[in-house]
Amino acid sequence: MLTQAYSFTNLSGESQALSFGRYLDGDLNFGAGGNGNDGGGKLVSGGQTVLFETDAATGRNDLATFIGIYNEGGEALGFDVDHYGSLRPRIGGGSSLNNLVNGDGNGDGFIDAGGGYDVALGLINGFSIGAGEQSLFTTHTIFGSGTPGSVQVPGAVPEPATWAMMIGGFGLVGASMRRRRVGLAAA
Numbered sequence: 001m002l003t004q005a006y007s008f009t010n011l012s013g014e015s016q017a018l019s020f021g022r023y024l025d026g027d028l029n030f031g032a033g034g035n036g037n038d039g040g041g042k043l044v045s046g047g048q049t050v051l052f053e054t055d056a057a058t059g060r061n062d063l064a065t066f067i068g069i070y071n072e073g074g075e076a077l078g079f080d081v082d083h084y085g086s087l088r089p090r091i092g093g094g095s096s097l098n099n100l101v102n103g104d105g106n107g108d109g110f111i112d113a114g115g116g117y118d119v120a121l122g123l124i125n126g127f128s129i130g131a132g133e134q135s136l137f138t139t140h141t142i143f144g145s146g147t148p149g150s151v152q153v154p155g156a157v158p159e160p161a162t163w164a165m166m167i168g169g170f171g172l173v174g175a176s177m178r179r180r181r182v183g184l185a186a187a
Helices: 084-092 160-186
Strands: 002-009 016-024 039-045 048-054 064-072 075-083 119-129 134-146
Touching (some): 016 064, 016 084, 016 134, 048 119, 084 119
Antiparallel strands (some): 002 134, 016 119, 048 064, 064 134, 075 119
16 A cells, blocks of 8 residues: 655635645557456445555456545545546546446446446545644555455544454453463463
8 A cells, every 4th residue: 555645734714725636548459358348436444545556357246357436534525436538637637526436237336247447536625624733634545456445545534343343352352361260370
């Protein structure tokens, strides 16, 4: 994972609104998608929108080589997974994003099987920063192979069932350590 953090301070005497856009065109021209017809889509992990590009458009969360992005900081204003030629000028021109995965006809978050294209990813976060205040925008790039759905955003808050298992496990470890101490003291 590549993490880039940008700290900024409002030096003016009044509140300011601004936005940061993240754009990525990965061009994964190898593997099953060696013809430039990549796949990709959108997942949510730990409450974060994660956009990804895969080396083939299978329409599913299949094994793949992938690259993904997500942002932290401010308020999420939009995302798009779209054609390179369409998304690049919109990001560069400051246009809003449509919150869509182009080529996802069935609404599952993945570009449909066989519908691949030269995929590009875009995310925009907005900030409202008061006079003299400081804020932070962080963007992450994930490189991997496997299923994109297996990506876990670091620092994500575990689900309630996971918390229950962790607490139960801590209790069992604590109980076993206590039994060992008692056994050692008696010997």
